[in-house]
Amino acid sequence: MNIKIPTLKISKILVTIAVIMIYFQIYWHYWLVKLLGGYVVNTLLPIMLLFSVFIIKEFVSHDTGGIKKRKIYYLLILLFYYFLFASVSIFLNEQGLNNIRSYLIYIYSPVLLFVSILGLNVYRKNENIKFTLNILFILSVILSIYVTITYSVDPLSVSEMPVIETNRGGGVRADTGATFGIGELTVIRYTIPGISSTTYGALLVPLIFVGLYFRKKSMGKVRFLYFCAILFLIFCVLMTVSRGPFISLIAGMIYLTWWKWFKVKDVMFMTFIFIISFSTFAGLLFLRLVITFAAFVPIDVSFLGVNVQGFLEDPRLMSVKETLSYIYQNPFLGMGMSHLIDLQNLSYGKEHNNYLSIAASFGILTLIFYILFVILLFIMLHKRIKKISQNPLTKNMGIVLGAGLSALIVFLNFAPAEFHFIWIWFGLAAAWLRNCEDELLLRKPAINKLCNERAGREKLDRDLSDKAALK
Numbered sequence: 001m002n003i004k005i006p007t008l009k010i011s012k013i014l015v016t017i018a019v020i021m022i023y024f025q026i027y028w029h030y031w032l033v034k035l036l037g038g039y040v041v042n043t044l045l046p047i048m049l050l051f052s053v054f055i056i057k058e059f060v061s062h063d064t065g066g067i068k069k070r071k072i073y074y075l076l077i078l079l080f081y082y083f084l085f086a087s088v089s090i091f092l093n094e095q096g097l098n099n100i101r102s103y104l105i106y107i108y109s110p111v112l113l114f115v116s117i118l119g120l121n122v123y124r125k126n127e128n129i130k131f132t133l134n135i136l137f138i139l140s141v142i143l144s145i146y147v148t149i150t151y152s153v154d155p156l157s158v159s160e161m162p163v164i165e166t167n168r169g170g171g172v173r174a175d176t177g178a179t180f181g182i183g184e185l186t187v188i189r190y191t192i193p194g195i196s197s198t199t200y201g202a203l204l205v206p207l208i209f210v211g212l213y214f215r216k217k218s219m220g221k222v223r224f225l226y227f228c229a230i231l232f233l234i235f236c237v238l239m240t241v242s243r244g245p246f247i248s249l250i251a252g253m254i255y256l257t258w259w260k261w262f263k264v265k266d267v268m269f270m271t272f273i274f275i276i277s278f279s280t281f282a283g284l285l286f287l288r289l290v291i292t293f294a295a296f297v298p299i300d301v302s303f304l305g306v307n308v309q310g311f312l313e314d315p316r317l318m319s320v321k322e323t324l325s326y327i328y329q330n331p332f333l334g335m336g337m338s339h340l341i342d343l344q345n346l347s348y349g350k351e352h353n354n355y356l357s358i359a360a361s362f363g364i365l366t367l368i369f370y371i372l373f374v375i376l377l378f379i380m381l382h383k384r385i386k387k388i389s390q391n392p393l394t395k396n397m398g399i400v401l402g403a404g405l406s407a408l409i410v411f412l413n414f415a416p417a418e419f420h421f422i423w424i425w426f427g428l429a430a431a432w433l434r435n436c437e438d439e440l441l442l443r444k445p446a447i448n449k450l451c452n453e454r455a456g457r458e459k460l461d462r463d464l465s466d467k468a469a470l471k
Helices: 004-023 030-035 044-061 071-093 097-119 126-153 156-160 197-216 220-239 243-258 264-279 283-296 315-329 337-345 354-362 364-387 392-411 420-470
Strands: 179-182 185-188
Touching: 004 044, 004 126, 004 420, 044 097, 071 097, 071 354, 071 364, 071 420, 097 337, 097 420, 126 156, 126 197, 126 220, 126 392, 126 420, 179 283, 185 283, 197 220, 197 243, 197 392, 197 420, 220 243, 220 264, 243 283, 243 392, 264 283, 315 337, 315 354, 337 354, 354 364, 364 392, 364 420, 392 420
Parallel strands: none
Antiparallel strands: 179 185
């Protein structure tokens, strides 16, 4: 007992630090790299820290039960085959030990992250999942305040910050948001200096739903503060001028609406907010969405009042067609990610679709198990939410995790890489599922006992009635 209590506290602190580092990709933030004198923390280190906490906790607590048999652990079978086929592809297609090692880590680290979160003793309680979500939400607001001040006070100063040479051989730039414009409209896209606008916007989206969860269970001034924070994060997502985060935000909102999360007045208010936003500061994002839609559906975009012909041939859309041709040429085990990147650098650049990237790099077999994993996780989560009727707080947390999950599944169609914050969300959703299943299994014997007692009483009543009738 003297060992167990402090170990749990230290574990919780280490887990929280590791999750924060991974989710917000803090090791790539310009301010941290500058503070560390150009040293970039290995992305695998916080993941290994998370995993080591899981392992140490199991040994210290002498928990021989470990990972028990639950339906949620069928997901691990799909992950195993995903990792297996990807590994075979890497060994067959990549040249040189450095490439093989790099891409094995690329595949291995998200899987390890998911298993760690699922296995951590800390996350065997939904209260701790709620705590983590709240911390992530608060930090997202703090970081977004930093971003807003940076780009509002002197936005041009970001581009003037020097490139920091790092221990990895490359440099970290501050102007990762970059300038984007259509016609006379130009804007510097919001982001945390050091990471891309697409990444920044996407990691905010699930946390907007977290804010909605805490707002729903709050009262008075606290409820109003959550409301303001939610609007602020939505503003930051719109200011990234990124299509993927915005479309994923809409996907998550639709999922919440399906569960009747919003009242009619809430839907009308959100619609009004988006209309006002597109008419003012988010006008460039609206133009970009319309032009992207016009690339697939032949519509007249002359009403936009700008010359959009060049934007109709979006390099990212062209790279998708190119990647599809590579998949057709190398369907089963892919062509290797390094080879794919080399070819794309010579043409339209990296495609922003993680599903296609997996298929082209590691083969369709790898993609099949990846998609099966994501879909099965979503289906299991959705079905479990339906079965919860007596605990609204637990159900609401599941709905919010489902909204974030649906948003990220959509975002993967726009993701340029395998982001670790997505797998943190996968892990938290799976841990919530496991906890709900465990709670049901613990209650099942008591429920069966009550049912048996009731059946026994009913049989006894029938026997007494039959005897009375015979007399």
